[in-house]
Amino acid sequence: MAPSTSTAATPSQRARSEVNETWAYLEKNVDNVMNKLQEGLDMKTYMGVYTAVHNFCTSQKATVAPPASSPGNLQSTHRGAHLLGEELYSLLGEYLSQHLKLVLDNSASHVDEALLTYYIREWKRYTDAAKYNNHLFRYLNRHWVKREMDEGKKNVYDVYTLHLVKWRDDFFGKVHEKVMAAVLKLVEKQRNGETIDQLQVKAIVESFVSLGLDEHDSTKSTLDVYRLNFERPFLNATKDYYDQESQRFVADNSVVEYMKKAETRLDEEKERVGLYLHPDIMKKLMDTCNESLITAHTLLLRDEFQVLLDSERTDDLARMYKLLARIKDGLEPLRARFELHVRKAGLAAIDKVAAQGENFEPKVYVDALLQVHGKYQQLVNVAFTGESEFVRSLDNACKEFVNRNQICKSSSTKSPELLAKYTDQLLKKGAKAADESELEELLVQIMVVFKYIDDKDVFQKFYSRMLAKRLVHTNSVSDDAETSMISKLKEACGFEYTNKLQRMFQDVQISKDLNQSYKEHEDLLLGDSNSKRNLDSTYQILGTGFWPLNAPNTPFAPPAEINKAIESFGKFYDNKHNGRKLTWLWQLCKGELKANYVKMGKVPYTFQVSTYQMAMLLLFNDSEKIEYSEMAQLTNLNDETLEPALMILIKARVLNASDPKPGPGVSYTLNEGFKNKKLKVNLNITVKSEQKVEADETHKTIEEDRKLLLQAVIVRIMKGRKKLKHVQLVEEVINQVKSRFPPKIPDIKKNIDALMEKDYIERLDNDELAYIA
Structure with a gap:
């Protein structure tokens, strides 16, 4: 028999054998985690796996072990552990690739919603397992992975991220188009009014977002995968859907109905983002919808604008405004049309006033201006949300028809003149304003028109002359109303504009104090004699530089009763203010006469007259009949003043005349049969020629x-x-x-x-x- 032989294993072979044994143990348990996680992993097995990973990564055995006495022993030990960590990482990656191949193969039998259900189920199972494995391989993350990443090595991730990378590269990249097609079918169903499982789409979106990994820093994430594979096809499908739907709808429905449809669709898409899309898509989705639903039909919408204006359909105008406001320069042509429309409306309103002839009331003119402005101000506020550019269009239009209209053709300054006259009517006693609050509101309305007037200096001149008369004749409706109006003018035009108006008020207040002092002075002179004053008089001292008043345009010889009173006041004033000269403005003076020769019952009539009329009537205390020439001589009035004053007395039937036309040779007597419905008869009337x-x-x-x-x-x-x-x-x-x-x-x-x-x-x-x- 041949002798038997045996070969001893080398260190490298022994290390490989240990790696294989360890990985076989780990793989079995990783496989359980990947496929049977729901069944759970007992604590003993969990600790066994965790310990195996720890031992595997910290083993001092290297593939080639150096001698124990080697100077580089410590370094080699670390290098060995390093190689073992790298091998474990590699083996885990290979396992995940094999696992995902099976997942991919199984997905082939699923389509549409079934595919989505499969994808979501596998994604959840896979990511749950990834989190679990990340704990099991924590030691690998903490030592080998961290060191590799710190050294800047690419394509090395923590165990959880490694799972995501493998899913993205080995599975997602091959199925995302089919998945996305299924998602788009679902969304289209919902847009068509069908009910869908929105949570499916939400889960897909979250999956796509989770796969956005920063290649340069695995601790960070991006939206690149989501934007490329979900957002882009979603927006393209959205555009195609609304391009087709809007074209079909416009062909079969009115513009107003289309706007309602577009409004509804835009609201739906905005709501869709909150339901299951990523917030990042909001702007792009809205831009896409705006392009298909609004921009593509801009001309159609704008052409309808004039129709809606003419028919005053505020709600539909608001709808159009909101739609066109969503696109760049969508509203600009509407603003120009609106301005033209308001200007035409204003001119038409003034034409109606002009058609009444020259004798229309200032109130009618101002009301016409305010009615047009108020109507379109309301439209701007409600339909156009008070947008500044539409306000500017309204202002431009109002400025145009307020200053250049049919009535202004005769005089370019007619608007400020009529506005000042209307203001005078409001602020005079006898104005029909119900109360202070209503009057204040009318003054606010006055300022609305005033804002648009070009010739503000014209308004100031007429207003100051009329204010002067109101103050002199003490027939202002109230001091509060007067000061309120002046403060409004001051706010609009500055201190200089109202400086003289305020000084006029100061003079009136000073005059009140002066009259009180004069009355006390007279009482001292009269003493206890119980003498009665022949004339109960009041005086106003008006500063020459501030009041827009002229000296009388006629000489005048005041009656003796008046002369006595003004001489007394003159002496009193000279004592108080030495060196000042008083100029009597007779044309502004007025008074009351008791007509003892005619009575209503037992009470004599009272005539309210100008001082000139007073002088003329007092002559009849001495003569029953007076000729025109005699009257002119005794009063010293010129014909231009005497004749109109006489005409008023004759017309009121206070005087009888031998000839209705005043002039030399005409004689006058008192009408002892005078009758009037009022006990106080106002004869101090300004004739039109004087105006x-x-x-x-x-x-x-x-x-x-x-x-x-x-x-x-x-x-x-x-x-x-x-x-x-x-x-x-x-x-x-x-x-x-x-x-x-x-x-x-x-x-x-x-x-x-x-x-x-x-x-x-x-x-x-x-x-x-x-x-x-």
Whole structure:
């Protein structure tokens, strides 16, 4: 017999044998985790696996063991453990690949929703196992994996991430298109009104998101996988779906019905994100839907805008606004159309007022402006959510028809003049405002129109003249209303605009105190004589520079009763303010006369008259009949003042005249058969001719004030700049003056030339101007 032989195993073979034995043990238990996790793993087995991994990774045996006395023994020990950790990691990866091949093979028999159910079930089983394995292989993560990652080695991950990478590379990459196709079918079913299992889609989305691993840092995640494999096909399918649906719907339905449909679809898609999509898709999904549902049909929607405006369909306009606001520049053409529509509406409203003739009330004109503005302001607020650009379109339209309309053709400053007159009507006693709150609301409305007026200086002139009369005649509805209006004007135009108005109020207050002092002074003079005053008078001292009032345009000889009173007050005032001169504004004075010759029952009538009328009527205390020439001589009034005053007395049947037309040779007597329904009869009436003269004078002062303002602004600019091009100076003047009135370029040039003649400015070369110090 031949002698038997035996071969001893080498260290390398023994190490390999131990690796195989250890891995066989680990693989069996990993397989149980992967396939039977629901059955659980007992603690003894768990600790056995955990210990095996620990021992495997810390074994001092290397594939080639160096001699124990080798100087490099310690390093070799670590190197051996390192190689064993790497081998375990590799074996685990190979196992996962084999496992996923079986999962992939089994998926082939599933389609559509069945595939989704299979995918979700396997994904959950796989990720649950991955978490469990991550605990079992914790020592491998903590030592070998961490060291490899710290050294910057690529394609090394913790055990849980390794599971995800393997799923992505070995399974997901081969089935994601089929999975996504099944998802899109489900979503389309839901869009078509069918009920679906939304949790399936949500689970798929979460899976796709979980697979987004950062190749450079395994501790971080990205949305790259989700965006490429879910988001992109989802958005493409969404676009195709709504492209087709919207085209079909538009062909069979009205634009309004289509807008309702688009609104519903957009709400559904937004809700869909919250139900089962990733939030990151929201903007792109909305952009996609906007493109298909709105942008593709923009012309159709815009063409319907005018129809909706004409028929005042606020809800549908709001719907259109919300849709077109979602796309870039979607609303711009609508704003232009809206502006044109409002302008036409405003002009049409004023045309109706103009059709009434020249004798319309200022209230009718202002109400027409406010009605158009209020109507479309409401539309902007409700349908267009008060959007600033639509507000600007409304403002532009209102500015246009307020300043340039049929009534303004005769005079470009008609709007501010009529607005000032309407304001005067509101603030006079006898105004029909029910209470303070209603009056305040009307003043707010006045400021709405005022905002749009170009010629704010015209309003100021007329308003200040009318305010002066209200204050002088003490017929303001209330001081609170007057101060409220002035404060509104001050807020709109600044302190300078209302400075004189406020000074007028101060004068009135000072005059009240002065009258009180004068009354006390008179009481001292009368003493205990119980003498009665012939004339119960009140005086107002008005500062010349602040009140827009002119001296009387006629000489006048006051009656003796009045002369005595004004001489007494004059002495009192001179003692208080030495050196001041009083100019009596007779045309603004008024009073009351008791007509003892005619009575209502036993009570005599009271005539409310101007001082001129008072002087004329008092003459009849001395004569029963007075001729025109005699009356003119005794009162010293010129014909322009005397004739209109007489006409009022004749028309009111206070006087009888030998000829209805005043003039030389005509005689007058008191009408002793005078009767009136009122005990107090107002004869102090302004005739239209006087109103026209006053308006003409106001316009003249406006022109003069504008000239002075332009020159003051030009000098102020040139004083600050020293030198300036002619064109630049004109531009700066326009910018500084336009808040008061829109200056005309020829007027600016004319005033520049006037200042040159006065040696404020000189012309240099190259069309440059210089200030002369």
